[in-house]
Amino acid sequence: MAWTYTTLKSAIQDYLETTETTFVDDLGTIISQAEDRILKSAQLPDFRKNTTGTMTSGNSYLATPSDFLSPYSLALDNSGYEYLIFKDVNFIRGAYPVAATTGVPKYYGLFDETSFILGPTPGSGYAVELHYFYKPESITAASSGTSWLGTNAESALLYASLVESYTFLKGEADLLQVYEARYQEAIGQLKTLGEGYSTTDSYRSGAVRSMRA
Secondary structure (H helix, E strand, O other): OOOOHHHHHHHHHHHHOOOOHHHHHOHHHHHHHHHHHHHOOOOOHHHEEEEEEEOOOOOOEEEOOOOEEEEEEEEEEOOOEEEOEEOOHHHHHHHOOOOOOEEOOOEEEEEEOOEEEEEOEEOOOOEEEEEEEEOOOOOOOOOOOOOHHHHHOHHHHHHHHHHHHHHHOOOOHHHHHHHHHHHHHHHHHHHHHHHHHHOOOHHHHOOOOOOOO
16 A cells, blocks of 8 residues: 555554554654655665756765765766766865866765765866755645655565664564564565666666665
């Protein structure tokens, strides 16, 4: 069955046989944590997105979108698209220790939760295209009360929520292991379904890079 926010909350309480006030009040946060767990376990093609922007000349940083989780590729337009190579921040810092030295960026890395670092620092306002894995709207925030995960990944969302809920309640280890096993089974099926669409050449279609924590 497809979940709405209301039916999912009700099912969680039914499974755990509790309506304890603090737990019920925190169900929105618990379900959001469950969604994050799923999204960081399975890179689904439904959550790929493209966006365009512009580098700032003399600025070695580029802002990430508000719904960004991880990059597949970043390209700049230098009389034709050139794909940047993903590297760790320490590699870029070591290769280009003087930020004032500018050029056509060759590398990019995740600097923090809201920005990429570029190397070398761009010497012009190059147009860019980012292909990335994004965080969809939570079932807890959707005005319709529904979400992609609630409609298409019902088992994964239920058991991820039960794992997070039972952890919150400090429940018995044996039952927590049962919920965890059911979650792993559901997420395995979801990976098989979703990631099978991504087994094409990674140079053309992109491979997911470091995930935002």
